[in-house]
Amino acid sequence: MANSRFEYVRGFERHDALLPLCWIVVRVDGKGFHRFADAHAFEKPNDARALRVMNDAALAVLEAFPDAVLGFGESDEYSFVLKKDTTLYGRREAKIVSVITSLFTASYVMAWPRHFGDAPLLSAPVFDGRAVAYPSDAVLRDYLAWRQADTHINNQYNTVFWALVDKGGETPAKAQAMIKGSDTAWKNETLFERFGINYAHLPAMYRKGSVVLRRTEEVVVKVDAATGQEVRRKRATPVVCHDDIIGDEFYRLHPELGIEADGKRRR
Amino acid sequence: MANSRFEYVRGFERHDALLPLCWIVVRVDGKGFHRFADAHAFEKPNDARALRVMNDAALAVLEAFPDAVLGFGESDEYSFVLKKDTTLYGRREAKIVSVITSLFTASYVMAWPRHFGDAPLLSAPVFDGRAVAYPSDAVLRDYLAWRQADTHINNQYNTVFWALVDKGGETPAKAQAMIKGSDTAWKNETLFERFGINYAHLPAMYRKGSVVLRRTEEVVVKVDAATGQEVRRKRATPVVCHDDIIGDEFYRLHPELGIEADGKRRR
Amino acid sequence: MANSRFEYVRGFERHDALLPLCWIVVRVDGKGFHRFADAHAFEKPNDARALRVMNDAALAVLEAFPDAVLGFGESDEYSFVLKKDTTLYGRREAKIVSVITSLFTASYVMAWPRHFGDAPLLSAPVFDGRAVAYPSDAVLRDYLAWRQADTHINNQYNTVFWALVDKGGETPAKAQAMIKGSDTAWKNETLFERFGINYAHLPAMYRKGSVVLRRTEEVVVKVDAATGQEVRRKRATPVVCHDDIIGDEFYRLHPELGIEADGKRRR
Amino acid sequence: MANSRFEYVRGFERHDALLPLCWIVVRVDGKGFHRFADAHAFEKPNDARALRVMNDAALAVLEAFPDAVLGFGESDEYSFVLKKDTTLYGRREAKIVSVITSLFTASYVMAWPRHFGDAPLLSAPVFDGRAVAYPSDAVLRDYLAWRQADTHINNQYNTVFWALVDKGGETPAKAQAMIKGSDTAWKNETLFERFGINYAHLPAMYRKGSVVLRRTEEVVVKVDAATGQEVRRKRATPVVCHDDIIGDEFYRLHPELGIEADGKRRR
Numbered sequence A, B, C, D: 001m002a003n004s005r006f007e008y009v010r011g012f013e014r015h016d017a018l019l020p021l022c023w024i025v026v027r028v029d030g031k032g033f034h035r036f037a038d039a040h041a042f043e044k045p046n047d048a049r050a051l052r053v054m055n056d057a058a059l060a061v062l063e064a065f066p067d068a069v070l071g072f073g074e075s076d077e078y079s080f081v082l083k084k085d086t087t088l089y090g091r092r093e094a095k096i097v098s099v100i101t102s103l104f105t106a107s108y109v110m111a112w113p114r115h116f117g118d119a120p121l122l123s124a125p126v127f128d129g130r131a132v133a134y135p136s137d138a139v140l141r142d143y144l145a146w147r148q149a150d151t152h153i154n155n156q157y158n159t160v161f162w163a164l165v166d167k168g169g170e171t172p173a174k175a176q177a178m179i180k181g182s183d184t185a186w187k188n189e190t191l192f193e194r195f196g197i198n199y200a201h202l203p204a205m206y207r208k209g210s211v212v213l214r215r216t217e218e219v220v221v222k223v224d225a226a227t228g229q230e231v232r233r234k235r236a237t238p239v240v241c242h243d244d245i246i247g248d249e250f251y252r253l254h255p256e257l258g259i260e261a262d263g264k265r266r267r
C-alpha cells in the first residue's frame, strides 16, 4: 500500500492496542433488532430459529479464532471471550472488533436459510461490536454473570408479558402495569396458575441463553485400510450448551478455560 | 441492560469519540482475500463480478448512512467518508467502525448471488474495518488520492504481470523480474506491443476504482389521478462512477460534498 | 533501561500520539488555588504579583519550546498553543502535557521570590495539565476567544463583587444577590457611580489576561572591537502583552503565528 | 468556565480514564538530567544530596495522595503506585500524570536548598511523567522488580566505570571497553582488588534505590493537662527505606499494600 507523497496520511491512524494480559470481551449486538424481529415475524418472546442462527454465527467465530475460548449469547447479542494472553492482531482494538463483528455478520446471513428455510432475509442484519478489557478472572466472571442474569430477567419478564397479552387477552399496557414492580414469585405463580406454564420447564436456551465453547472429543480421523484399525485423535470442536455460567461449577468443569473457579479466591 | 451488582462491569468500556470537526474515513478491507479470490476463482487481475459485489455493498452503506457522503473502492477494500460534522453514534469509534463493517459484510453476502449467480459462497467473506480522523480538506483529499493512486499502480502492475504469465507464457518469477523496476512507459509499451492491450482503453473500473456518491435527480414520485400531472421531487440516490478523485475537477463538480476544490487554497 | 525478563512490563505503556496536523493546546491550571491564594494573601480580585509569577513561568515555556508559538493566561491558568505541525515528542500526549506542566511548575516556584520578595511559599503550587487537539484555525481561535471572554466575564464579576464587599460594606451574600442576573451596563455603572471606578481604565492585565508570544527584534549581538561597529541580528524573544485575541486584528498583526486572520474565511 | 458560543471547544477534550481495577503506576523522569547533573556538579556516580532531593519530592507525593501507596526511586526517576481501586480524578490519565508530576517538580525545587544549601538552582528541573495500568499483582511486582534490577545494573556499571576513570586513571573509552561484556563477578573483583571497594558495603540507597511508603506508628497526639496522660493515636507517615522489593519478603512485611506476597501464587 505504498505510494510516495500521499502516504503520510497513514500516520493519522491511531494505535489502539488493548491492555496486555487482560481478558478481552467482544460483544456484538443486533442493530435495531426490534424492527428486524418484527419484519421477519420472529416468535415472541423467543424465536428458536433466530437464536439458532445466532448460535451458528457464534460457532463460526470459535472455529475461526482459537483464542476465542468462550461465547455467551441471548436475544440479539453475543459476547466472546478472548484469552487474556492473546496476541491476535497485536490486540489492536479496531481490528479485533471489526473482524469478529464482520465474521459474525457474514455467518449470520449464511446461516439464515438453514433455520428459516425459504423465508427470505428482507434486510441486512447489522451488528455493532465493541471490545472491553477485563483485568482479572473475577471481573470477567462478573461480566458473564451480568449477561446471564440479564437473560433471566428479560426472559421472565417477556414470558409473563406475552402470556398475559397473547393468551390472557390483556392489553400490552395492562400487562405492563401488572408486571411492574412484581417479584419473581408472582411471575412464576401467574405463569403457572393462570397459564399452566412451569417456568423451570421452558427450554434452557430461553432461560439461560447459549454458551459456545470447545469440547474435546476423541474422533476417528481415519481407518487403516490394511489392519482396519481406527486412528483416533483428540479434536476440540465448538459446541453450544445452555449451562449456568454464574456459579463456580461451570469453571470447575472447564479448567481449560483458565478462569478461576473458586468464588472465594477471586476478588 | 440493568442488573444491580454485576453492572459495574460496564464501567470498563472505553469512551472513544473521534475528534470533532474532522472528516472520518472508515476503510474496510477483505480478510485474506488472496485465498478468498482463489477459492472462488476470481478472474485475474480483475474480476468484474467481485468488484460489483463490493460496489453493491458500498451503495448499501450510503443508503443507510446519510452522513456517509462519499466512498471509494478498489480490489477488496472500500473507504467511506463521513461528513466532518457528523454526530453518528456520538462519533464513537467502535460503533461507527463495527456497524459500517457489519453492514458492508451483510450486504456483500446478500449481493453475491446477484453477480455470481449459482456459484455459491464457499466461505464467509470477512472484512476488517478502521476509522481515521482527518483534520482538513487537504488531508482528506490526499487520503483519497492515496487510494486512487494505489489503484492505478496496482492495476498497471497486475495487468502486465498477468498478461506476461497468462498470454506471454512467462513463469510468475520471470514476469516479476521483468516488471521489477520498470517504469510506466515500459509497462504501457509492453502491454501494447506484445499483447495489443491499450491500457487507457481498459475499463475505468479497473484503472480508477469505483466511487460511490449521491446523485440528486428529479424523480416522478406520483401521478395525480385526476389531472394526470406528475409530481416530481428531488431525490438523492447513491450511484457508482469511476471518476478521477485526485484532481480538483471532481470536487468542483460536487460542491455538495463540502470538500475544498481549489488545490491552491487547501491547507 | 534494559533488563531481560522483567522488561515486558514496558509493553503496557500506551501509545498516545495526538492527531497530526492539528493545533495542540496545553492548558495548565492551578490545583486548589482558591486556598493557595488565601494562604498567600493574594490581593482580591487580582494580585498583580501572582499574575506576574504566572507570566514568568509562561515565558519559560516559550523559551524552552520553539514550537509553542503563543500562550494565554488568566487567574491560575495558562494555555499554550503548539504549532499544528509540531513533532515534539512524537506528539505523545503524556510527554507533552507532563513536561510542559513540569516546566511551568518549576518556573513558577523559581519566579516566586522575584515578585513576592521575602514572602515565602508556604505550600507547593501544583498545576494540572491537559492537551487538546484542534483541527482548524477557526476552532483554535474560538478556543482562544473562549478563554479571553472568560477572563472578561470573571474579572467584571469579581471587580464588582469585591468593590461591593470591601468598599461598599455589603455582605458577600448580599453582593452576590445584587450582581446575580445583572448585565454589563449595570456592573459598569455601579463601579463608576458608587465607587468611582472606570472599568475600562483598570489594568489590561486584569481585563484581558496575558498573552505571551515572540517578538522579533534586531538586537546588538556584539560590537566589533576594531571598527566599533555593531553586529545586529534578528532575535525572537518571548514577551508578554495584553492584546485582544478575539478579533481578527491580532492575527493580522502576527502572520508568523500561521493562524488565519480573516474571520470570514475561517471554517 | 462557561461562556456560550465558544464553549463548544471543550468538547474536543478526550476522556482518558485508565482501566478500572488495575494498579496505576506513574513514573516521572528528569528531562535531560545528564546535563542538569553536570551543571550542578553532581557527584559521580551517585550524588547523595540529589537523591535526597528526589526522596523529599517523593514523600510530598505520598503526603498529598493517600492512594499513592508506594514509590520507588533511582537516579532521576521515581515511580508511584496508586491503589488499584483508586478513583483519583476519575482515573483520568492526564490529570493524574500532570498533577503528580507537577507536585513532584514543585517539591523538588522547594527541597533543593535543604540538601544543596547555598548552591543555587541554575536551571529549572523538569520531569516527564507517564501513567501505566497494570492488571495484576504479578505484573505490578515485575514492574517494581524491573526498576530495582535496573538500579542494580546501572549502579554496578557506574561504580566500576567511575572507579576506573577517577581512581584508576583510565580514559573513559578504555574503562568502557574493559567493562563491556564483563560479568558481575568481574566487576565486584575489580572494585575490591584494585580499589578496595566492597560493593556490598556501598550505601543501600545507591545499590537498591529508595522506597517510599507509609509507616504506621503510634504517636503522642496530646498530653492530658489534668492527668498528665498521653493520648496516643496511630498515624501513617511516609518514610524512605532501601529495602529489596524484588523478593516476596517485602510484600509479606507490608500486607497493607494489598500486593500478593506469594511468588508462587502470582501469575
Ligand SMILES: Nc1nc2c(ncn2[C@H]2C[C@H](O)[C@@H](COP(=O)(O)OP(=O)(O)OP(=O)(O)O)O2)c(=O)[nH]1
Residues within 6 Å of the ligand: A029, A030, A031, A032, A033, A034, A035, A037, A038, A042, A043, A044, A045, A046, A047, A048, A050, A051, A075, A076
Ligand atoms: N420477537 C422476538 N424479538 C427478539 C428476539 N430476540 C431479540 N428480539 C428483539 C427484541 C428486542 O427489542 C431486540 C433486542 O433489544 P436491543 O436492546 O438490542 O434493541 P435493538 O436491537 O432494537 O436496538 P439497538 O440497535 O441494539 O440499540 O431484539 C426473539 O427471539 N423474538
Ligand SMILES: Nc1nc2c(ncn2[C@H]2C[C@H](O)[C@@H](COP(=O)(O)OP(=O)(O)OP(=O)(O)O)O2)c(=O)[nH]1
Residues within 6 Å of the ligand: B029, B030, B031, B032, B033, B034, B035, B037, B038, B042, B043, B044, B045, B046, B047, B048, B050, B051, B075, B076
Ligand atoms: N483474482 C483476483 N483477486 C483479487 C481481486 N480483488 C482482490 N483480489 C485479491 C488479490 C489480493 O491478493 C487481495 C487483496 O490484497 P490484500 O492486501 O487486501 O490482501 P489479503 O486480503 O489477502 O490479506 P489481508 O487480510 O487484507 O491482510 O485480494 C480480483 O478482482 N481478482
Ligand SMILES: Nc1nc2c(ncn2[C@H]2C[C@H](O)[C@@H](COP(=O)(O)OP(=O)(O)OP(=O)(O)O)O2)c(=O)[nH]1
Residues within 6 Å of the ligand: C029, C030, C031, C032, C033, C034, C035, C037, C038, C042, C043, C044, C045, C046, C047, C048, C050, C051, C075, C076
Ligand atoms: N485573590 C486572588 N485569588 C486568585 C487570583 N487568581 C486566582 N485566584 C484564585 C481564585 C479562584 O478561586 C482560583 C481559580 O479558580 P479555579 O476554578 O481554578 O479553582 P481552584 O484552583 O481552587 O480549583 P481546581 O483545583 O482548579 O479545581 O484561584 C488572584 O489574582 N487573586
Ligand SMILES: Nc1nc2c(ncn2[C@H]2C[C@H](O)[C@@H](COP(=O)(O)OP(=O)(O)OP(=O)(O)O)O2)c(=O)[nH]1
Residues within 6 Å of the ligand: D029, D030, D031, D032, D033, D034, D035, D037, D038, D042, D043, D044, D045, D046, D047, D048, D050, D051, D075, D076
Ligand atoms: N553525576 C550524577 N548524575 C546523575 C545522578 N543521577 C542521575 N544522573 C544523571 C546521569 C544520567 O545521565 C541521567 C539520567 O539518565 P536518563 O536516561 O534519565 O537521561 P536524561 O535525563 O539525560 O535524558 P531524558 O530526558 O530522561 O531522556 O541523570 C547522580 O546521582 N549523579
Ligand SMILES: O=P(O)(O)OP(=O)(O)OP(=O)(O)O
Residues within 6 Å of the ligand: A001, B029
Ligand atoms: O493496506 P492496509 O492499510 O490494510 O495495510 P496493512 O499492511 O494490511 O496493515 P494493517 O495491519 O493496518 O491492515
Ligand SMILES: O=P(O)(O)OP(=O)(O)OP(=O)(O)O
Residues within 6 Å of the ligand: A029, B001
Ligand atoms: O445494551 P448495550 O450495552 O448495547 O447498551 P446501550 O444502552 O444500547 O448502549 P450502547 O450505546 O453502548 O450500545
Ligand SMILES: O=P(O)(O)OP(=O)(O)OP(=O)(O)O
Residues within 6 Å of the ligand: C001, D029
Ligand atoms: O527510560 P524511559 O522509559 O524514559 O525510556 P526512554 O528510552 O527514555 O523512552 P521514553 O521516550 O518513553 O521516555
Ligand SMILES: O=P(O)(O)OP(=O)(O)OP(=O)(O)O
Residues within 6 Å of the ligand: C029, D001
Ligand atoms: O476549568 P476547567 O476546564 O478546569 O474545568 P473543571 O470544571 O475544573 O473540569 P476539569 O475536571 O476538567 O478540570
Ligand SMILES: [Mg+2]
Residues within 6 Å of the ligand: A029
Ligand atoms: Mg447497544
Ligand SMILES: [Mg+2]
Residues within 6 Å of the ligand: A029, A030, A031, A032, A033, A034, A076
Ligand atoms: Mg440490538
Ligand SMILES: [Mg+2]
Residues within 6 Å of the ligand: A029, A030, A075, A076, A077
Ligand atoms: Mg440487544
Ligand SMILES: [Mg+2]
Residues within 6 Å of the ligand: B029
Ligand atoms: Mg490490512
Ligand SMILES: [Mg+2]
Residues within 6 Å of the ligand: B029, B030, B031, B032, B033, B034, B076
Ligand atoms: Mg485484504
Ligand SMILES: [Mg+2]
Residues within 6 Å of the ligand: B029, B030, B075, B076, B077
Ligand atoms: Mg486490500
Ligand SMILES: [Mg+2]
Residues within 6 Å of the ligand: C029
Ligand atoms: Mg479544572
Ligand SMILES: [Mg+2]
Residues within 6 Å of the ligand: C029, C030, C031, C032, C033, C034, C076
Ligand atoms: Mg485552579
